[in-house]
Amino acid sequence: QSRGRPPAILSPHADVSYVSRALASRPTRIALRASADSDVRKLFWFVNGDFLGESPPRSDFFWKANVGTHLVRVVDELGRSAQRRIKVTLE
Helix, strand or coil, X not given: CCCCCCCEEEECCCCCEEEECCCCCXXXXXXXXXXXXXXXXXXXXXXXXXXXXXXXXXXXXXXXXXXXXXXXXXXXXXXXXXXXXXXXXXX
């Protein structure tokens, strides 16, 4: 069991529905951002279990979102994690 606190998701926000515009020229991008303990240099991002990439704590990682309900998960180098369910709707 690792010590310290798990990452805290700062974005996307909880209880917010994100909107994807049907006629937009580019896909909807949502910033993924999390804070982490001082012993963490990298955060690993997953959506619906698929690995997206990595970022330093408190830095934005942009995800091209699809319409639907998604589980966003962040894992730090020590295996501590946080997750949040978000909804992306079409307008």
